[in-house]
């Protein structure tokens with residue numbers, strides 16, 4: 458306990474990363490001071506991670522104390538370590554992460570059921586896409602990233618289109634719809650990357 462309180466912490470992360478948001482939530486709840494190292498703003502931090510850990514995935518918590526420096530990956534492990542260290546207890550069972558995981562599970566379950574239940578396939582597919590709306594809105598709220606809000610809009614559009622098709626209101630040319638959906642997603646990601654790169658350059 459004492460050792461951890463005197464430990465110097467740095468979190469390698471980036472805004473839109475949901476796993477990182479989970480660690481940031483724990484840090485806020487526990488009111489723990491941590492140096493934030495955004496790997497998209499400062500690519501040398503990502504390179505440092507790749508060098509010391511063999512991969513550049515985030516979140517990673519760098520813990521420096523009298524025993525030396527430790528690198529902790531895996532959001533679950535980091536959150537558990539933070540709660541055990543600063544509150545001497547396990548993390549709360551229920552969190553926004555639980556809701557997010559539930560929605561993800563529901564999405565996949567609906568997709569999978571649609572694979573076997575042919576007559577209801579369109580409705581199950583539409584419901585799976587509809588599940589993506591609250592899931593991405595929750596991501597947007599947790600990460601404060603507009604990218605997730607745009608993905609939520611895309612899910613809403615997709616699910617409405619599939620429902621209209623299932624109700625025989627419109628006929629969707631499927632391959633074009635798939636290409637349009639994936640294309641829009643790629644454009645959003647690209648726009649986001651460019652915005653980040655510009656912001657990073659502006660900061661010098």
Ligand SMILES: N[C@@H](CCC(=O)N[C@@H](CS)C(=O)NCC(=O)O)C(=O)O
Nearest residue numbers: 474475476513514515516531532533
């Ligand atoms: N199981 C890991 C997953 C970490 C992960 O997938 N992180 C993503 C970002 S959310 C990542 O670093 N992806 C590679 C990249 O962004 O270049 C955890 O819970 O921390």
